Amino acid sequence: MTPELLSELRAIVSAEGCRSAPDELLVYECDGLTLHSRLPEAVVLPRSREEVQAVVRACRKADMAFVPRGAGTGLSGGATPSGPAVVIECSRMNRILEVQAEDRYAVVQPGVVNVMLSQAVESLGLFYAPDPSSQLVCTIGGNIAENAGGPHTLKYGTTTNHVLALELVLPDGEVVMLGSPAGFAPGYDLVGTVVGSEGTLGIVTCAWVRLSPLPESIETLLAIFPDVVTACRTVGKIIESGLVPAALEIIDQRTIAAVEASVYAAGLPTDAGAILIIELDGPAVSLPPQVERIREMASSEGASRVERAADDDERKRFWKARKGAFGAMGRLAPDLYVHDAVVPRARMPEVLTRICEIGDRHGLILCNVFHAGDGNLHPNIAFDRRDPDELARVMQAGEEILRTCVEAGGVITGEHGIGSEKKEYIHLVFSEVDLEAMKRLRAAFDPDGVCNPGKLFPSTRFCAEANPKARGYDRVPFE
Amino acid sequence: MISTEALEQLAAAAGEGSLVSHETVLVDDVPFTVTLSPESPEALGRTLSTLDACGVGVLVRGGGSHLGFGNPPRGAELMLSTQRIAGVLELDAGDGVCRAAAGTTLTSLRAEANASGWELPLDAPGAGATVGGVLAAAAIGPRALGYGLPRDNVLGIEVALANGDRTHCGGRVVKNVTGYDLNKLYTGSLGSLGVIEAAWLRLRPMPAAVRLCEARLKSLPQAVSAGIEISRVASARAVVLHQLRGEDVRLVVELAGDEPTVCRDERALASTAPFVAAAPEALDDLRRRQAVLPGDAGTRFRLAALPSRLGPLANSLVDHASELLIQPGLGLLYAGFAASEAGGLERVARAGSSVGASWVLEAAPASVKRECDVFGDDGTALALTRALKQRFDPAGRLNPGRFMGRL
Ligand SMILES: Cc1cc2nc3c(=O)[nH]c(=O)nc-3n(C[C@H](O)[C@H](O)[C@H](O)COP(=O)(O)OP(=O)(O)OC[C@H]3O[C@@H](n4cnc5c(N)ncnc54)[C@H](O)[C@@H]3O)c2cc1C
Numbered sequence: 007m008t009p010e011l012l013s014e015l016r017a018i019v020s021a022e023g024c025r026s027a028p029d030e031l032l033v034y035e036c037d038g039l040t041l042h043s044r045l046p047e048a049v050v051l052p053r054s055r056e057e058v059q060a061v062v063r064a065c066r067k068a069d070m071a072f073v074p075r076g077a078g079t080g081l082s083g084g085a086t087p088s089g090p091a092v093v094i095e096c097s098r099m100n101r102i103l104e105v106q107a108e109d110r111y112a113v114v115q116p117g118v119v120n121v122m123l124s125q126a127v128e129s130l131g132l133f134y135a136p137d138p139s140s141q142l143v144c145t146i147g148g149n150i151a152e153n154a155g156g157p158h159t160l161k162y163g164t165t166t167n168h169v170l171a172l173e174l175v176l177p178d179g180e181v182v183m184l185g186s187p188a189g190f191a192p193g194y195d196l197v198g199t200v201v202g203s204e205g206t207l208g209i210v211t212c213a214w215v216r217l218s219p220l221p222e223s224i225e226t227l228l229a230i231f232p233d234v235v236t237a238c239r240t241v242g243k244i245i246e247s248g249l250v251p252a253a254l255e256i257i258d259q260r261t262i263a264a265v266e267a268s269v270y271a272a273g274l275p276t277d278a279g280a281i282l283i284i285e286l287d288g289p290a291v292s293l294p295p296q297v298e299r300i301r302e303m304a305s306s307e308g309a310s311r312v313e314r315a316a317d318d319d320e321r322k323r324f325w326k327a328r329k330g331a332f333g334a335m336g337r338l339a340p341d342l343y344v345h346d347a348v349v350p351r352a353r354m355p356e357v358l359t360r361i362c363e364i365g366d367r368h369g370l371i372l373c374n375v376f377h378a379g380d381g382n383l384h385p386n387i388a389f390d391r392r393d394p395d396e397l398a399r400v401m402q403a404g405e406e407i408l409r410t411c412v413e414a415g416g417v418i419t420g421e422h423g424i425g426s427e428k429k430e431y432i433h434l435v436f437s438e439v440d441l442e443a444m445k446r447l448r449a450a451f452d453p454d455g456v457c458n459p460g461k462l463f464p465s466t467r468f469c470a471e472a473n474p475k476a477r478g479y480d481r482v483p484f485e
Numbered sequence: 486m487i488s489t490e491a492l493e494q495l496a497a498a499a500g501e502g503s504l505v506s507h508e509t510v511l512v513d514d515v516p517f518t519v520t521l522s523p524e525s526p527e528a529l530g531r532t533l534s535t536l537d538a539c540g541v542g543v544l545v546r547g548g549g550s551h552l553g554f555g556n557p558p559r560g561a562e563l564m565l566s567t568q569r570i571a572g573v574l575e576l577d578a579g580d581g582v583c584r585a586a587a588g589t590t591l592t593s594l595r596a597e598a599n600a601s602g603w604e605l606p607l608d609a610p611g612a613g614a615t616v617g618g619v620l621a622a623a624a625i626g627p628r629a630l631g632y633g634l635p636r637d638n639v640l641g642i643e644v645a646l647a648n649g650d651r652t653h654c655g656g657r658v659v660k661n662v663t664g665y666d667l668n669k670l671y672t673g674s675l676g677s678l679g680v681i682e683a684a685w686l687r688l689r690p691m692p693a694a695v696r697l698c699e700a701r702l703k704s705l706p707q708a709v710s711a712g713i714e715i716s717r718v719a720s721a722r723a724v725v726l727h728q729l730r731g732e733d734v735r736l737v738v739e740l741a742g743d744e745p746t747v748c749r750d751e752r753a754l755a756s757t758a759p760f761v762a763a764a765p766e767a768l769d770d771l772r773r774r775q776a777v778l779p780g781d782a783g784t785r786f787r788l789a790a791l792p793s794r795l796g797p798l799a800n801s802l803v804d805h806a807s808e809l810l811i812q813p814g815l816g817l818l819y820a821g822f823a824a825s826e827a828g829g830l831e832r833v834a835r836a837g838s839s840v841g842a843s844w845v846l847e848a849a850p851a852s853v854k855r856e857c858d859v860f861g862d863d864g865t866a867l868a869l870t871r872a873l874k875q876r877f878d879p880a881g882r883l884n885p886g887r888f889m890g891r892l
Contacts, residue, residue, distance in 0.1 A: 106793075109791040152662065153666065155660055159660060163637065164660065166669070176869075180868075182866055182869060183865050183866075184866055184869075186843055187791060188791045188841070189815070189816065190787075190789035190817065190843065191789075191863075192845045192860040192863070193860055193866060193888075193889040194673065194674055194866075194869075194873060194889075195623075195673050196670075196866055198636055198666060198668075198672075199666060199667075199669050199670045201666065201669075202665070203665055203666075219717070245579070246579050248581075248602070248690030288719055289719050289749060289750075291745035291748075292743050348658040348659075348660050348661055349658065350577065350580045350582075350658060351580050351659075352577070352580050380658075380660040381580075381659065381660070415656075415657055415658070416658055417663040418663050419663050420660040420661060420662060421660065424662075424663065424664065432663065435663050435664070436663075439650040439651070439652050440653055442652070443646060443650070443652045443654070443679075444664050444665045444667065446876040446877050447665050447667065447670065447873070447876070448665070450873045450875070450876045451869065462664065462665075
């Protein structure tokens, strides 16, 4: 990167808002997917939309790509540069600008940490529903870019169901307001189009998000099963019955053991083959009959017991175990590959059986902790990347897992995104013409492919070679 | 004028019996006398690529129930109908999802879903409304409060693009971030970017208990605030206010859910207004009205406002509109002006901007539509809208002139 660009960036965001020393950049070499890494040319921390615009314009002038970044907890390499790029980190844009309790929405900057919004509005009887397990750290901007889900997605939907309007700095530095706090903005649903676009269509500088009323009452059950398959069957039964719990989460035996040996220990029975957390919420009068029905379904599928959280503390303890599961798995090996795929819910038992076989066949430590109610699997592989043979087996197993899910009618990511991680696998789901349609969308927002290039689309040697100026790697002729 | 040769090529591409001449159908003031109905999705793809090669623009239609929505067509020579691409292709009762071809009517899909113990969460008005048309128009009915919007219930869409490429996005699973969410872009795009062939939809559980009741209220502001409050009870599936000028406000409420909740909510309703049981067709009536109000040659606007602004908005229109229909839980207000009432547009634009409400002109005589953009006057995203149209349909073959900005 040129000294001119660096000094221009410093002038825009101030010296302390600009990082360029190699040791400072190291922190930004990857996100939660440690397998892919690359140092950015510089990192800027703008404080306002105007600064974001100025940074983007400076980058454009210098022919430099840029990558938006939130907290860096993404698990598909979304915030990691794929080529020379400036990282635009939103952590200094972290204010909740407005809370409209009567109209049930909040206006937030992208760097607001997910859980802080819910905390800020709790006294008003409201909360922000999308609750990724990383919610203590991850940002609303990152959630929007990934269309993040969480355990309670089953009932409340993912991020896309909770974003009303966006202020977006486009890749040419212009700013545009998309959507409306009242919803039903005329024209294309551009908010829905930008949510989940993995930071490739522009930089979100402000978001109007829906607030939901806190549920009147909550029941949390913990059902203990001999194995994952019976737990999955119970989930299928619950879905088929038409009940819509707030959450249905499965934790398998290996994960339970890891959690119980860690600081997240919740007193889970380590001899259980699998645990299903069932959370119901809604009017107090509606819950007791639902609890009874679910108890019956779980027992008839082979649950040895179904415990009910006696109070809020116990409920929080169950959830601490669930949300801390990834962290706890850090005890098993130096690296953890968190996979993410979705299958039709009725196919979960057979798919999980096959996934476990794949792990065993490759001699890997594979654990499952997942959003079962949505069919969203997270097979996690604990490994040591310093062992090249093991790494090769991890990658091979990963591909087989994705293929298995797609063969069952599923897709290769439910909430973590394609990023750089899965871009070479997107062909498992989409044909060339399907991808071409997506590239048309990309080109309408970012014709030169400068905003988070190298993500989502498979790398085609053709593009880079045919167009030497293409920093965009994924740039192809459209018409 | 389209050449005979082009017509022959199109008829061959679209399949046997696909080219039908008929009596003039007016869309706004533009006459159409020929409709192409491709016999299959493959034929649709071929038809689009032939249209592209021949340089012919088309007006895309499903059941025709929302055909009146949009700016007046410009330069389309034929209608392209998806009606023959119909049928429920898959219904997974275990997972509560289904895949239906674009020309499937909501009525037939609903019947199949119900027979499998599920509810179809689409209830747009219009007897012949089809899945493709309803998604393309993002059309909703009174139950959108409980069902969610079309965007919330679409899991995957199969779309034939203007060049004939047959594509898909999303999938059949209920959670998915694989690739861009083109489902959102296509839903509500009024066929301006591609022609929907089929879609995967989420179904909803059948409620164990349903109650329909209504109340008559004198004061509109009071009715609006009662409506907002009622829309927030757990089992509210539809809450609709209707008022003819000078008459009482009719408030119709449908509760649906588990029995204990519905019973509890029903009791809570009693404290907000004098409710009585409503006739079973009360909701259907309002659904129909939503689509036809205010009758021949009138104009109908749909405004969207924050709940706190809905009362003032309704108030500023009540003495001028011949009819108001409000879905308070969604912040939606439909205002109908009879043909004899001039000045509806200015009034709506003024009322809307004073409370920050957006508006679209859902139905109007062509002369009115030619005076304004039916998508309203807020053009903040017009450049992006234009860029999208340019990328997906560069030659402007699909519904030319009809979308926002007369694209
Ligand atoms: C322990 C753990 C548990 C997790 N659990 C879940 C879970 O339950 N559900 C789930 O969905 N995810 C989960 N994740 C993944 C991750 O937390 C989410 O993807 C989250 O949304 C990322 O937010 P972030 O702020 O860290 O974004 P980053 O990782 O910094 O960035 C993610 C993407 O967002 C883009 N981006 C960031 N800010 C902006 C902006 N302002 N404008 C435009 N683009 C932007 C980046 O370019 C990148 O592509 C988990 C991760 C970890 C480590």
